[in-house]
Amino acid sequence: MKRLGDMLLEPGAFSEIAIGNAALVRAMVESGVEIVTSYPGSPTPEIAEAIRSIPAERRPFRFEFSTNEKVATEVAFGAALDGRTSVVFFKSVGLNVAADSFVQLPLMDIAGGMVIILGDDPGANSSQNEQDNRHYALMSYMPLLEPASAQEAYETLKVAIRTARAHRTAVILRLTTHVCHMKGLISFAALDKQALAGSHNSGGGFLPVASECIPIAAAVFPMKRRALERLAELRLEADASALNSLMPGAAARGPGRIQAQGGSPAPRRGIIVAGLPWLSLRDAMEASAAEGRPDVLKLGWIHPLPTGLIARFLADHDEVKILEELDPVIETQVKALAFDAGLHTRILGKAGIEEELGEHTPTKVAAIMSDAWPDLFPMPAARPALPGRMAPSRPAQLCPGCGHRSAFFAVKAALGKDDITVADIGCHTLGHLPPLRMGRVLLSMGHAVSTASGLALSGRDLPGGRKRRIAFFMGDSTFFHAALPGIVNAVYNSHDVLMILMENGTTAMTGHQDHPAAGRNFNGPAAAIPVRKALEGLGVDNIREVDAYKQDELAAAVRSALDETGFRVVIAKHPCMLKFTKAARRRPGFKPRHVTIDQAACTKAHACVSLFGCPSFQVVKDGRVSVERELCIGDGSCKQTCPSGAIIDGEGGF
Amino acid sequence: MASAFNIYITGVGGQGIGFLAEAIARAADKAGLEVRGCDTHGLAQRGGAVASFVRIGEGCHSPLVREGDAHLVIALERCEALRAARDWLSPKGNLVWYDTSWQPLPVRLGEEAPIEAPEIEAICAALGAGHVRVPGGSLGDPRMQNCATLGAVARAGLIPGLDMGNYEEALADLMEGAVLAENLALLLGGC
Ligand SMILES: Cc1ncc(C[n+]2csc(CCOP(=O)(O)OP(=O)(O)O)c2C)c(N)n1
Numbered sequence: 001m002k003r004l005g006d007m008l009l010e011p012g013a014f015s016e017i018a019i020g021n022a023a024l025v026r027a028m029v030e031s032g033v034e035i036v037t038s039y040p041g042s043p044t045p046e047i048a049e050a051i052r053s054i055p056a057e058r059r060p061f062r063f064e065f066s067t068n069e070k071v072a073t074e075v076a077f078g079a080a081l082d083g084r085t086s087v088v089f090f091k092s093v094g095l096n097v098a099a100d101s102f103v104q105l106p107l108m109d110i111a112g113g114m115v116i117i118l119g120d121d122p123g124a125n126s127s128q129n130e131q132d133n134r135h136y137a138l139m140s141y142m143p144l145l146e147p148a149s150a151q152e153a154y155e156t157l158k159v160a161i162r163t164a165r166a167h168r169t170a171v172i173l174r175l176t177t178h179v180c181h182m183k184g185l186i187s188f189a190a191l192d193k194q195a196l197a198g199s200h201n202s203g204g205g206f207l208p209v210a211s212e213c214i215p216i217a218a219a220v221f222p223m224k225r226r227a228l229e230r231l232a233e234l235r236l237e238a239d240a241s242a243l244n245s246l247m248p249g250a251a252a253r254g255p256g257r258i259q260a261q262g263g264s265p266a267p268r269r270g271i272i273v274a275g276l277p278w279l280s281l282r283d284a285m286e287a288s289a290a291e292g293r294p295d296v297l298k299l300g301w302i303h304p305l306p307t308g309l310i311a312r313f314l315a316d317h318d319e320v321k322i323l324e325e326l327d328p329v330i331e332t333q334v335k336a337l338a339f340d341a342g343l344h345t346r347i348l349g350k351a352g353i354e355e356e357l358g359e360h361t362p363t364k365v366a367a368i369m370s371d372a373w374p375d376l377f378p379m380p381a382a383r384p385a386l387p388g389r390m391a392p393s394r395p396a397q398l399c400p401g402c403g404h405r406s407a408f409f410a411v412k413a414a415l416g417k418d419d420i421t422v423a424d425i426g427c428h429t430l431g432h433l434p435p436l437r438m439g440r441v442l443l444s445m446g447h448a449v450s451t452a453s454g455l456a457l458s459g460r461d462l463p464g465g466r467k468r469r470i471a472f473f474m475g476d477s478t479f480f481h482a483a484l485p486g487i488v489n490a491v492y493n494s495h496d497v498l499m500i501l502m503e504n505g506t507t508a509m510t511g512h513q514d515h516p517a518a519g520r521n522f523n524g525p526a527a528a529i530p531v532r533k534a535l536e537g538l539g540v541d542n543i544r545e546v547d548a549y550k551q552d553e554l555a556a557a558v559r560s561a562l563d564e565t566g567f568r569v570v571i572a573k574h575p576c577m578l579k580f581t582k583a584a585r586r587r588p589g590f591k592p593r594h595v596t597i598d599q600a601a602c603t604k605a606h607a608c609v610s611l612f613g614c615p616s617f618q619v620v621k622d623g624r625v626s627v628e629r630e631l632c633i634g635d636g637s638c639k640q641t642c643p644s645g646a647i648i649d650g651e652g653g654f
Numbered sequence: 655m656a657s658a659f660n661i662y663i664t665g666v667g668g669q670g671i672g673f674l675a676e677a678i679a680r681a682a683d684k685a686g687l688e689v690r691g692c693d694t695h696g697l698a699q700r701g702g703a704v705a706s707f708v709r710i711g712e713g714c715h716s717p718l719v720r721e722g723d724a725h726l727v728i729a730l731e732r733c734e735a736l737r738a739a740r741d742w743l744s745p746k747g748n749l750v751w752y753d754t755s756w757q758p759l760p761v762r763l764g765e766e767a768p769i770e771a772p773e774i775e776a777i778c779a780a781l782g783a784g785h786v787r788v789p790g791g792s793l794g795d796p797r798m799q800n801c802a803t804l805g806a807v808a809r810a811g812l813i814p815g816l817d818m819g820n821y822e823e824a825l826a827d828l829m830e831g832a833v834l835a836e837n838l839a840l841l842l843g844g845c
Contacts (some may be wrong), residue, residue: 001826001827001828001829001830001834002827002828017676017679017680017683017689019693125694149717178692178694178717178718181692181693181694181695181717182690182691182692182717183675183676183679183690183691183692183693183717184679184689184690184691184717185683185688185689276716279715279716279717280715280716280718282715282716283714283715283716283720286713286714286715287720361716361718361720362716362718362719362720363720363721366720380720383722384745384780384781385780386740386777386780386781387776387777387780388736388773388776388777389773390737390740391733391734391736391737391740391769392733392758392759392760392761392765392766392769393758393759393760394666394701394702394703394733394734394737394758394759395702395759396667396701396702397701397702397759398701399668399701433759434759434763435759435763606764609762609763610762610763613759613762615701615756615757615759615762617762618755618756618757618762619757619761619762619764619768620768621768628756630754630756631756
């Protein structure tokens with residue numbers, strides 16, 4: 001059996017099947033990175049899993065999950081300021097949280113260099129938007145590199161680290177979901193201990209005296225000037241960088257020149273592309289039966305753009321298509337550049353909103369290219385018409401036995417029809433789906449407390465002199481991540497809201513990372529900061545705590561709390577059953593447990609299916625309910641939801 | 655593109671789709687073939703539909719497959735078999751599906767009728783595609799259904815260029831001891 005941890009520390013050069021996220025860790029090891037931080041968020045958590053695969057005593061750097069992305073960025077910055085090369089990684093929207101400190105980094109002289117790995121998510125595979133973080137690079141004057149494959153991710157991270165060290169600055173490595181998760185045979189270099197020793201800046205370089213790291217008022221300008229000058233230097237590096245490549249097309253005569261039948265030469269055509277869309281484009285080119293093939297300029301340096309290289313490419317072509325995922329960031333710069341250089345190349349940017357939406361998958365790129373140049377990219381034959389219906393949709397849902405489901409069921413029973421619930425981010429967001437439909441609005445992690453506060457302030461009066469009541473949900477990892485300032489505000493400014501804290505003891509949605517209440521951090525046991533104690537410390541005195549499986553008790557607690565005023569808390573507590581069951585399965589002597597339906601007692605009311613909605617309950621044609629043994633974990637949280645008491649312990653099935 | 659072989663593997667979060675993809679990718683590598691792929695596991699453990707791609711041979715580049723262009727579709731669940739056959743299976747391709755049913759919500763709520771095997775067969779027939787149904791329910795441990803299905807794929811030789819030895823070596827990369835022995839037995843002997 002092969003072990004990832006051994007592979008990541010292998011002294012020699014080798015090739016192995018790996019995903020992009022794991023390959024990044026090898027690049028950190030090879031480059032002598034010393035401090036690594038993160039906050040979990042897809043598509044990046046597998047980087048931490050790869051780090052965990054290296055036994056702690058052999059791990060060549062220190063890693064921590066910090067409480068949020070801003071904190072993680074600051075920890076990485078502090079270490080790098082003192083000369084230790086650091087890396088921080090998080091998901092796309094994590095940068096919004098980190099932004100206040102992040103935008104300052106290029107103003108600084110960062111002796112050790114630091115790299116920020118961003119996991120952007122075109123296609124919103126697991127995010128609340130598909131924001132294009134390249135905008136942040138432009139806004140903050142920070143260099144940004146972008147690989148197109150897992151192999152390139154590994155190599156580009158090494159370039160990013162070298163660049164960050166050489167320029168004593170911060171560099172962004174921008175990845176997208178399917179580059180992070182792309183799997184393939186990756187060639188890794190040997191660990192070169194000597195070269196490493198030479199390249200190292202040593203720690204301890206930050207002196208306790210001078211104040212050149214304080215950007216206040218007039219002091220901002222020399223720092224901003226230095227950032228802009230650095231960017232100008234980097235533009236020259238970008239122009240010469242091997243991260244960009246020029247790939248000549250194929251044609252009967254001359255690169256990119258397609259001979260029109262018997263007539264005048266066809267226009268010289270080229271494509272500018274970056275990131276994963278390059279691989280989609282390669283597939284489209286291979287699939288095309290057309291004789292000619294455009295030239296391609298594939299960019300790896302995205303900010304600052306290699307303007308010299310691009311200007312030459314434009315000058316060499318009559319038509320250039322910019323194939324760019326998400327926003328027209330490259331497009332607008334290239335058009336400006338062509339204008340300034342007086343070039344008359346026809347530049348084809350995005351043809352419409354469709355090209356700004358979603359991922360540039362092979363399917364999408366084939367359509368985009370055939371739209372642009374149907375002669376070079378004929379549309380593939382249409383799919384034959386298929387008989388029958390579409391498959392019913394299958395959105396993600398709460399797991400069997402999830403405490404959140406039980407809590408939502410109880411809370412729903414306690415709410416009046418005019419009461420409003422505000423959702424937050426975590427597994428419990430899934431409560432907004434049918435059949436539970438709990439939580440009406442969602443912005444970002446931790447928003448719920450203050451969005452709820454605003455809704456409460458609006459204080460709409462209901463008929464009969466009643467006030468509309470507002471409750472919101474909050475996860476326990478999110479509590480520490482971003483909810484605390486909102487909670488303090490709600491206490492301080494006396495907002496009339498009810499927080500229902502969905503305490504499952506872990507960061508469930510992103511793969512069960514520990515959080516500050518867990519009593520463990522990434523590196524071992526740690527002092528726990530219990531959520532309840534934290535609230536009490538903030539002066540919250542209206543707190544109830546109920547096991548989420550005790551639905552009557554929980555509903556009663558919510559009912560009472562809803563009628564009170566001020567900032568109130570109901571903690572709905574139950575361990576994450578996915579995590580719990582996984583651990584239980586690994587223990588010797590594990591016996592699976594299930595419930596079953598007492599068919600004699602069942603009235604086919606289907607409350608278990610249509611109100612509670614545990615996926616274990618299956619409905620057969622005659623209306624009987626059966627329990628799917630592969631799904632049911634025998635938790636029994638469903639029993640209380642059956643009006644005729646027909647759910648009993650058993651063997652599953654009918 | 656001529657020599658590329660595209661595989662689309664799908665099921666419901668928690669069924670071990672990622673393991674199946676990893677085993678196939680490694681088997682292809684053992685056979686000396688170029689391979690790339692990708693798991694789409696955003697909310698993999700939350701009971702949603704999940705998928706992995708594996709692409710084998712020269713001339714394929716993206717880790718993702720073009721819709722309707724999977725030469726082999728492997729589905730671990732009935733409704734997902736229907737979805738995948740409609741959206742991903744290429745004409746004249748092959749569908750291998752493990753017949754268990756985890757009803758999606760619209761079916762449980764009675765908004766949609768349960769999926770029946772003939773619906774899946776009809777799609778395959780329209781595409782001129784091969785069709786292998788692995789009967790479900792016979793395995794002691796449901797978490798072994800992915801390996802049982804892999805066995806069906808391997809024994810039928812549905813992935814060109816891969817022989818049984820490649821699959822065995824791939825499993826030995828990923829597990830050891832009694833677990834490996836059990837899974838090898840499923841791979842070789844079937845269920
Ligand atoms: C700014 C930001 N960082 C990270 C994420 C990724 N993310 C989604 S859900 C979640 C965890 C929520 O954990 P918790 O609040 O404990 O709720 P649970 O999933 O355990 O129910 C995270 C970190 C995000 N959406 N936004």
